[in-house]
Amino acid sequence: xxxTRRAIAGLAALTALVALSACSDDxxxxxxxxxxxxxxxxxxxxxxxxxxxxxxxxxxxxxxxASGATYVALGDSYAAGVKIPAIVPDAPPxxxxxxxxxxxxxxxxxxxxxxxxxTCGGARTPDMTAGQQTKGSPPAQFDALRPDTALVTLGxxxxxxxxxxxxxxxxxxxxxxxxxxxxxDKYAAGGNDEIAKRIADTAPKIAATLTGIKERSPxxxxxxxGYPTILPESGPSCPAQVPVADGDLxxxxxxxxxxxxxxxxxxxxxxAEYVDTYTGSAGHDVCKPVGTKWIEGIKPESPGDRVHPxxxxxxxxxxxxxxxxx
Numbered sequence: 001x002x003x004t005r006r007a008i009a010g011l012a013a014l015t016a017l018v019a020l021s022a023c024s025d026d027x028x029x030x031x032x033x034x035x036x037x038x039x040x041x042x043x044x045x046x047x048x049x050x051x052x053x054x055x056x057x058x059x060x061x062x063x064x065x066a067s068g069a070t071y072v073a074l075g076d077s078y079a080a081g082v083k084i085p086a087i088v089p090d091a092p093p094x095x096x097x098x099x100x101x102x103x104x105x106x107x108x109x110x111x112x113x114x115x116x117x118x119t120c121g122g123a124r125t126p127d128m129t130a131g132q133q134t135k136g137s138p139p140a141q142f143d144a145l146r147p148d149t150a151l152v153t154l155g156x157x158x159x160x161x162x163x164x165x166x167x168x169x170x171x172x173x174x175x176x177x178x179x180x181x182x183x184x185d186k187y188a189a190g191g192n193d194e195i196a197k198r199i200a201d202t203a204p205k206i207a208a209t210l211t212g213i214k215e216r217s218p219x220x221x222x223x224x225x226g227y228p229t230i231l232p233e234s235g236p237s238c239p240a241q242v243p244v245a246d247g248d249l250x251x252x253x254x255x256x257x258x259x260x261x262x263x264x265x266x267x268x269x270x271x272a273e274y275v276d277t278y279t280g281s282a283g284h285d286v287c288k289p290v291g292t293k294w295i296e297g298i299k300p301e302s303p304g305d306r307v308h309p310x311x312x313x314x315x316x317x318x319x320x321x322x323x324x325x326x
Contacts, residue, residue, distance in 0.1 A: 039225060070114035072144045072217070073103030074128065077121035078186065078227060081314050083305040088117070092136025095120035098313050102225070103153055105318035110325070118144045121305075124159040125205040128212060134191065137184030142212060149217035153275075156227040157263055160205055162196040167307055171298070174245040181247035188251060195255055199262050206263055210270035222272035223324055226260040228281035228313060229293050238287035241297025242307075275324045277317045310311070 081101030089155055091097040107115040118141045122134055132138045173182035187194045213222055231237060231253050236246055264274040284294035294313030296304045304310035
């Protein structure tokens with residue numbers, strides 16, 4: 001029985017690690033070019049131009065809408081709405097950008113013309129200014145910004161702290177036979193909180209990102225969108241959806257609020273507005289039934305990526321953005 005359990009544990013951990021690649025640093029690492037990245041981002045290359053025989057991509061020609069972009073959406077997989085149908089057909093395949101993500105819902109509700117969505121699964125702060133190394137080679141997200149851009153939403157930071165690695169590692173550690181809080185022991189041994197340090201180290205990156213937006217789009221209203229809750233606020237977890245040790249729940253419940261708090265502080269310092277999606281997501285965590293949950297577990301029960309928002313989650317996040325816009 002012990003051998004079987006260990007085999008199942010290893011399989012579950014491997015599944016979580018591979019499946020979370022859409023939000024991971026591995027799929028979303030940045031690839032810095034020798035010069036300035038070209039183009040905005042509404043499609044592959046991003047206008048679909050094939051690479052010439054020499055292996056280098058043809059120069060990107062921005063779509064007409066990008067030249068007068070009124071609203072530009074920037075961010076990672078939580079902003080992109082990865083694996084939620086329908087996927088934007090001409091977006092880089094590695095981005096898995098949904099037509100039902102919160103940016104699209106906001107643009108539709110507000111009848112915004114000149115909307116450009118460059119969100120991409122796996123994105124980190126470096127991918128704002130350098131082409132992202134994922135299938136379809138999306139250019140720097142900042143290439144979509146223009147001096148006359150009026151609204152920018154930004155959802156970033158989770159991959160900078162290693163979100164997918166943390167989830168996968170805590171799944172692996174949950175089968176420990178020597179500790180009731182193995183993930184806490186892994187990341188906060190001796191009172192040295194590694195995740196807290198990662199969050200602190202990400203703060204100047206968020207600040208630099210916001211500075212970069214202001215430099216490129218000085219007239220834009222900037223909304224920085226936080227992350228929704230994943231785990232239930234109290235009580236046990238749901239092992240079938242989030243197989244982490246119950247002893248680790250108190251520690252893990254603090255991660256998203258701590259990340260959001262840092263993002264909110266940096267937004268305030270830079271004169272941007274923070275959009276709280278955490279408060280409204282209470283009671284819609286991964287352990288709730290289909291039709292209530294906003295976040296899918298490692299075995300999604302609705303269309304969406306593992307440990308990511310589903311369509312209901314994107315609708316909830318859109319409502320928070322719309323409420324901030326007024």
